Amino acid sequence: MANTLSNAAGSIQFDADVLVIGGGPAGAWAACSAAGNGARVVLVDKGYCGSSGATAPSGTGVWYVQPEQAKREAAMASREALGGFLADRAWMGRVLDQTYDNINLLAEWGYPFATNDEGKSQRTSLQGPEYMRLMRKRVREAGVKILDHSPALELLVDDEGAVAGAMGVRRQQDESWVVRAKAVVIATGGCAFLSKALGCNVLTGDGYLMAAEAGADFSSMEFSNAYAIAPAFGSVTKTLFYNWATFTDEAGTVIPDAAGRHRSVIAKKLLSEKVYAQIDRADESVQAAMRMAQPNFFLSFDRGGINPFTQRFPVTLRLEGTVRGTGGLRITDQSCATSVPGLYAAGDAATRELICGGFTGGGSHNAAWAMSSGFWAGAAAADRARHLGTRTAKRVVTRAGGVALETRNDRPFDPARVTRAVQDEVLPYDKNYFRTGTVLHHSLRQLDLLWSDIRQADAAAPEDVVKAREAAAMTATARWMFRSALVRTETRGMHKREDYAKLDTAQRHLLTSGGLDEVWVKTRPAPALAVQEVAA
Amino acid sequence: MIELVSAERCTQCNICVAVCPVNVFDAASDGPPIIARQSDCQTCFMCELYCPVDALFVAHDAEGPAVVNEQVLVETALLGSYREAIGWTPGSRDRRGTDQSFKLTQPH
Structure with missing residues (x-):
């Protein structure tokens, strides 16, 4: 210990x-x-x-x-x-x-x-x-x-x-x-x-x-399933600029209702085929303002030889998890x-x-x-x-860390494998963007197994320890996310349950979660309302 | 991803080794820093911004390595283009403070 x-x-x-x-x-x-x-x-x-x-x-x-x-x-x-x-x-x-x-x-x-x-x-x-x-x-x-x-x-x-x-x-x-x-x-x-x-x-x-x-x-x-729009090949996520975009499918047909503000339509489409965007609704003054507002947005395009205002390019949705x-x-x-x-x-x-x-x-x-x-x-x-x-000068202190830091003499800790296993549960739109009880249960089973596996693994090698702790942190985070998502049997904020598609006024509360080997979730009251709640 | 440390331009100041948030570079004792962990590159372009001599180039593809030609990058003025765009080169200081985001937040 x-x-x-x-x-x-x-x-x-x-x-x-x-x-x-x-x-x-x-x-x-x-x-x-x-x-x-x-x-x-x-x-x-x-x-x-x-x-x-x-x-x-x-x-x-x-x-x-x-x-x-x-x-x-x-x-x-x-x-x-x-x-x-x-x-x-x-x-x-x-x-x-x-x-x-x-x-x-x-x-x-x-x-x-x-x-x-x-x-x-x-x-x-x-x-x-x-x-x-x-x-x-x-x-x-x-x-x-x-x-x-x-x-x-x-x-x-x-x-x-x-x-x-x-x-x-x-x-x-x-x-x-x-x-x-x-x-x-x-x-x-x-x-x-x-x-x-x-x-x-x-x-x-x-x-x-x-x-x-x-x-x-x-x-x-x-509330941990934020996804941002980026070019499929690029890292720059600037969803705001896609308010001036038109989204099309592989054949070039406009995807109805797809928009920067309606990313779920894009996510649904991406499950089965490529989606393209073209920022064709920005006039010259908007284009100029965009360049001055965020030069790095254009790095992906300028360096890839694409004019995003006149040419369409493939897009993806990158998970921003609890960052956004x-x-x-x-x-x-x-x-x-x-x-x-x-x-x-x-x-x-x-x-x-x-x-x-x-x-x-x-x-x-x-x-x-x-x-x-x-x-x-x-x-x-x-x-x-x-x-x-x-x-505090003389107090005795102990190390609180566990996973990937304790010698268990069992199996080696392979950070890359653990990271991939977590990503397999949290990145896919049909698991995390659009959630259902069945799929969340299945993901949690995988993640719980993964956690007990890494808990029993040996301490990571010194050159791997940072990545091992990252992989362990992502595993733990995914479990708090999905356990909470399973408990909230409604659609509210960014949390979308396909099997509970409506906001349930009886669930206007907050979810506290925690635990490592045993993950738990509890409800607690939400703050008093300033306005009347309305079902979406 | 990071693709180029120009041996011709690099002064071995090792600022890129210090500023890369994901620790992609290793300093070398007898030459420019080495791209030691390219697969960790997150394509954030920060190293380019901090390079005082525009010796670095981050290609647009975040998903995998790409082939770049330094000569072509120089000819097409891409080397150092980001630093210039945000006003961090001596000749582009007037671009600092020209953020036009306020024009883009209005509904259209």
């Missing part, structure tokens, strides 16, 4: 107030906020803080709304039905407030917001490369110690079960690291199951697994604490049900959530560290 951490463990060791795991927007905001509140902070990133994650290579909208009551009201109301009436108005309000402040801070820090024809600064979108380059600079200037290419493998816990740090490897130095901390912020993003959606292959649910091993639970994991879904670690209070003492969650690692309910169609809300939840989690973590003071 749990191993006490020896003093010799780890090639490099740090003693911090706050450890932030993940260096995307949520982690960067958390680190800045914790440091700004007087904490000594270490930030570890699996890749490179500044390029890692779904935001850095993308362009993203931001839920930035002027603080005027009518505008705020409209912004909140517009998402209520889409999200299946599960969002919480109080949280929407505080995220709108915090996002407004943080975006304006970005402007003060020198982020180059565009201006419109009247010279007014336009702050409803961010260019990922610019944004994250600036955030890295701010994190460094805040005095945060950044460890790049340093994937965390497991959390450390004290004898009362509170999280007390983490350990991992520095994959370019061939050494390990240990950070003892008084509080840890998980900002490792969601889980997109290595689908190659833009920037998402670092997002494999690692933080979920680590947190679950320390006892954390999850919420809204059934709303499931994640359950948040227990306004500080973004999880159900485990000392552990906070921010960004896509945390549930976004609080502001989105069961649906998020775009980065806009997730970007707002990342900067708001990161800001709060960082501040709360610093606060906890200050309250703990020197009391």
Whole structure:
């Protein structure tokens, strides 16, 4: 079972107030906020803080709304039905407030917001490369110690079960690291199951697994089947631009009702044949704006010799799982604490049900959530560290990690095989996009077998351990997703049950899930409604 | 996927080794970084953006390797084209801050 951490463990060791795991927007905001509140902070990133994650290579909208009551009201109301009436108005309000402040801070820090024809600064979108380059600079200037290419493998816990740090490897130095901390912020993003959606292959649910091993639970994991449109050969997922597209089948016939906003029609068609798109409804001014809005959208086409406005090209739907879904670690209070003492969650690692309910169609809300939840989690973590003071100096800590880390002397752990087995259950549209009880049962049987198989496998070889933990995290994530999806016998938000095609007003509740060897799901009440629920 | 580290252009600064989020490159002691784990490439194009001398090229195909010809990439101005497009080259700085997304969010 749990191993006490020896003093010799780890090639490099740090003693911090706050450890932030993940260096995307949520982690960067958390680190800045914790440091700004007087904490000594270490930030570890699996890749490179500044390029890692779904935001850095993308362009993203931001839920930035002027603080005027009518505008705020409209912004909140517009998402209520889409999200299946599960969002919480109080949280929407505080995220709108915090996002407004943080975006304006970005402007003060020198982020180059565009201006419109009247010279007014336009702050409803961010260019990922610019944004994250600036955030890295701010994190460094805040005095945060950044460890790049340093994937965390497991959390450390004290004898009362509170999280007390983490350990991992520095994959370019061939050494390990240990950070003892008084509080840890998980900002490792969601889980997109290595689908190659833009920037998402670092997002494999690692933080979920680590947190679950320390006892954390999850919420809204059934809302985990977001798919984005991309060229069949490409990685760039920018569903917005397909609002100007016409979709055709192999023979060139227009597919009725297929649209960027109606991706289920495309998914249905893709089950049996190729689907093509042509962005033929964009006039010259829209085309020019698209190029200025997201240059990387055109890389796939310019380099492939395709003019997407005049030529059709094959498209696919790439799974974005909980990156664009709303499931994640359950948040227990306004500080973004999880159900485990000392552990906070921010960004896509945390549930976004609080502001989105069961649906998020775009980065806009997730970007707002990342900067708001990161800001709060960082501040709360610093606060906890200050309250703990020197009391933690002598505490005995143990390693919380299990699967792929413990020597079982049984079978080798083959990460590639496990990854493929999980992908076989979560990527297909007829298993995950369109769900039925029968198929979910079947998938869960496979995934449960896979889990018990890897639980009994030997510790992964040092060169495989990161990929083995990723594969294990994806397996665990798929089980929380599908177990929750099985319990919700209705269609709500992005969760579509073919065998229960209608919203059931009796199921306006939230699903908590958790567990590793035994996965469990429980219902809990949804927040009070601001508007009348209507069946879809 | 990442297809090219131009030996001619590369100054061996190893910035790409540092910034690649999926750790595709290995630094070499006596030459340009090596594309050591191409199959891990997620086609995010970030390495190109951070290369100060436009020595890198990520081909459009995310699903498998492709053959590229450096000479052709230079002639067709594709090498460094992304960095230029987002305003990260000395000659294209005026493109920073020209994000036109706000024109695309209106219903049409």
